[in-house]
Amino acid sequence: EVQLVESGGGLVQPGGSLRLSCAASGFTFNSYWMSWVRQAPGKGLEWVANIHPEGTETYYVDPVKGRFTISRDNAKNSLYLQMNGLRAEDTAVYFCARKQLAGGWFDPWGQGTLVTVSS
Amino acid sequence: EIVMTQSPATLSVSPGERATLSCRASQSVSSNLAWYQQKPGQAPRLLIYGASTRATGIPARFSGSGSGTEFTLTISSLQSEDFALYYCQQYKNWPPMYTFGQGTKLEIK
Numbered sequence: 001e002v003q004l005v006e007s008g009g010g011l012v013q014p015g016g017s018l019r020l021s022c023a024a025s026g027f028t029f030n031s032y033w034m035s036w037v038r039q040a041p042g043k044g045l046e047w048v049a050n051i052h053p054e055g056t057e058t059y060y061v062d063p064v065k066g067r068f069t070i071s072r073d074n075a076k077n078s079l080y081l082q083m084n085g086l087r088a089e090d091t092a093v094y095f096c097a098r099k100q101l102a103g104g105w106f107d108p109w110g111q112g113t114l115v116t117v118s119s
Numbered sequence: 120e121i122v123m124t125q126s127p128a129t130l131s132v133s134p135g136e137r138a139t140l141s142c143r144a145s146q147s148v149s150s151n152l153a154w155y156q157q158k159p160g161q162a163p164r165l166l167i168y169g170a171s172t173r174a175t176g177i178p179a180r181f182s183g184s185g186s187g188t189e190f191t192l193t194i195s196s197l198q199s200e201d202f203a204l205y206y207c208q209q210y211k212n213w214p215p216m217y218t219f220g221q222g223t224k225l226e227i228k
Contacts, residue, residue, distance in 0.1 A: 047218065047219065050216070103169065104210025104217055105168040106165065106208075108162075108165075109163055111161075
């Protein structure tokens with residue numbers, strides 16, 4: 001069974017840092033682009049970042065550029081999101097998702113981990 | 120950035136009836152369009168990709184259509200489990216930077 005399990009969320013003060021992890025299983029992790037998508041409370045979905053199967057290319061949505069870093073460890077079948085300089089507007093559930101080989105749709109998604117930025 | 124606009128924001132339909140949800144792109148995305156269903160407290164679930172191809176395990180009452188800038192998700196005969204939030208997503212392939220619509224809430228009338 002293909003599975004994605006996020007961890008690492010929590011409460012952090014504005015300006016602080018947090019590292020999210022996503023453990024993948026049930027598929028050949030190093031063959032797929034992987035992504036982070038977030039959802040602020042009561043709001044819609046926002047794509048955050050993508051990473052190439054080998055980690056050689058990354059892309060980010062403008063509001064997180066220069067603050068967030070997506071990375072992966074293919075030996076550990078794991079995806080990461082290092083979040084620095086956190087702001088209140090980064091408060092959201094963060095989902096890890098697998099981008100399909102044939103196109104840019106996401107399937108499956110993890111269950112999400114909540115990040116709350118507040119003093 | 121490609122902006123995706125969904126309408127209506129909320130759609131009230133009775134069980135057994137047809138629901139039609141719309142999604143418009145600010146520029147052509149060809150057929151690079153996916154639809155997702157999300158229920159409270161759950162992750163999104165892929166319904167449709169390539170504008171009209173149902174994902175594995177998705178019932179035939181879900182269908183997608185459109186290309187370019189105008190897209191439609193139709194649910195032919197609503198079941199109780201279909202009342203949820205629905206999002207469209209564009210994925211023009213390069214660069215791989217994607218955007219979602221703001222969502223349509225499908226509620227029981």
